[in-house]
Amino acid sequence: MTDIRLAGTPAEVLLAYAVRIEVFVDEQGVPRDLEIDELDDSADHFVAYDDAGVPVGAARLVVEPAGFEGAPSSTAPVGHLGRLAVLEPARGTGLGVQLVQAIERRAASQGLDLIALSAQTQALGFYQRLGYVAHGPEFDDAGLPHRWMTRPL
Ligand SMILES: CC(C)(COP(=O)(O)OP(=O)(O)OC[C@H]1O[C@@H](n2cnc3c(N)ncnc32)[C@H](O)[C@@H]1OP(=O)(O)O)[C@@H](O)C(=O)NCCC(=O)NCCS
Secondary structure (H helix, E strand, C coil): CCEEEECCCHHHHHHHHHHHHHHHHHHCCCCHHHHCCHHHHCCEEEEEECCCCCEEEEEEEEEECCCCCCCCCCCCCEEEEEEEEECHHHCCCCHHHHHHHHHHHHHHHCCCCEEEEEEEHHHHHHHHCCCCEEEEEEEEECCEEEEEEEEEC
16 A cells, blocks of 8 residues: 655655656656755645655655746745656656645645646646646746646645
């Protein structure tokens, strides 16, 4: 059974980073120095563990100020979902959806009423199925095409 937990120690945050590096740096070619960024210090990190307790997924939540670029018309702070990654062998089993839902629950518990995310265009369909709507033009981030998406909670 999969277990999704909020990282509560620096060591657990490193487990999230290890998943992200395997997916974004090793698999997708994102430069390593861009992958771990200044938002990581203030983020809530979630780690998904498989039934052997091995980390196989990660995602983070950053609270952004009203009007931030992913939701320019927002008038209240916004939950910024990011760095969603599931290791290739664990994909297709619902973990990605569970990680998004864990972030949404966390954001709602903090009084946030909107989630924004910067979606790789290849993942737009994944988020659309979860109710996210794309807006604004395509843009480059770390060499990959992206669009902003939002969903009210
Ligand atoms: C995108 C990602 C997180 C999805 O994780 P996952 O655990 O495989 O997703 P789930 O098993 O929860 O998938 C739920 C549904 O979405 C679909 N789906 C998964 N990835 C998709 C994609 N890129 N585009 C469209 N649909 C997708 C699945 O087929 C599944 O459909 P089903 O319910 O009909 O079987 C994972 O593929 C991944 O880590 N990819 C590489 C990193 C990445 O692209 N991250 C997102 C950056 S914005």
